Amino acid sequence: MTTPDVTIRGGGIFGLAVAWAAAKRGAKVRLIETKAIGAGSSGGLVGALSPHVPEQWNDKKAFQFDSLAMGEAWWAEVADASGLPTGYARLGRYQPLADDRAVEHARSRAEEAKTLWQGRFRWEVVPAEGEFVPQSPTGLMIHDTLTARIHPRMGTAALVEAIRARGGEVIVGDAEEAGPVVWATGVAGLQALSEDLGKPVGNGVKGQAMIVGLDARDRPQVFATGLLIVPHGDGTTAVGSTAENEWTSPDTTDEQLDAVHARAAALCPWLADAPVLTRWAGLRPRARSLAPMLGEWPGRPGHYVANGGFKIGFGMAPKVGEVMAALVLEGRDEIPEGFRVEASLKKRIRSEE
Known part of the structure; x- marks a missing residue:
């Protein structure tokens, strides 16, 4: 060498x-x-x-x-x-808006994004309608075009x-x-x-996630508080994740991941019948x-x-x-x-x- x-x-x-x-x-x-x-x-x-x-x-x-x-x-x-x-x-991201206050904040941030994101990407409030979009109490969601996946x-x-x-x-x-x-x-x-x-x-924070068998490869990902749904190009979709400061085993999945899965299916009903293919747990380094x-x-x-x-x-x-x-x-x-x-x-x- x-x-x-x-x-x-x-x-x-x-x-x-x-x-x-x-x-x-x-x-x-x-x-x-x-x-x-x-x-x-x-x-x-x-x-x-x-x-x-x-x-x-x-x-x-x-x-x-x-x-x-x-x-x-x-x-x-x-x-x-x-x-x-x-x-x-780079397919963007959807975020459901829970109430009128959230809509107001989102629209204010849309104006900020025009400057802070240099006119290259959009943050906008749009109707929550179409295929593979999240449930939204207001019928509205944020769509940003900066978000990507890997x-x-x-x-x-x-x-x-x-x-x-x-x-x-x-x-x-x-x-x-x-x-x-x-x-x-x-x-x-x-x-x-x-x-x-x-x-x-710094310290380690445990995370848990899963892959389900659902092909939404050309669709934006979905984000809600503590929840990510990310379609991948191989015809699978990632669902995660937990953030645990205390744990028994750093690399073992448990009922906390099941709860994340249930929340994801409630937010995006099209996930409900997708089979779970892979589960993962590990520690993230947090400074x-x-x-x-x-x-x-x-x-x-x-x-x-x-x-x-x-x-x-x-x-x-x-x-x-x-x-x-x-x-x-x-x-x-x-x-x-x-x-x-x-x-x-x-x-x-x-x-x-």
């Missing part, structure tokens, strides 16, 4: 995105994953690439918008380089082959590190970082700041962190990869202050919006 210019630890979406961005810059890349590609939350099922609401703009929302906007070209390049499908499609397992497999096509190494097992090291090791990485810094910087944790590992020169994707890792991945590769290989720091490790040393964990 040749000596790499940069080593990435972790074969989840952040590690793969950083490796791909570095390989595109011509660097010799070595990615080391000790268990399996997508062994953590990146091996899940849902794959919703969706934005926060277009209001109260901040660095996190701006970064996320940029990443989602670049996603179509980014994933197309991965597919071209690898020769594999990724499951990416098939997580297809996407990670395609990234592996794209990295290799650019001359990078992807090693499952262990190998020597060389050059700067980027730690993108999910929940285990948050634990290691917390121990090293002597203060918790205390609730933003991706990027940048230098404090007190460890030559070591960097790319962690804390939580529920938005796949959507954030294109820009995470680019800014981390720029930092590590070029010394160019474009990371928002709220994304730095130090931000998670200061923040208290709170519920995501």
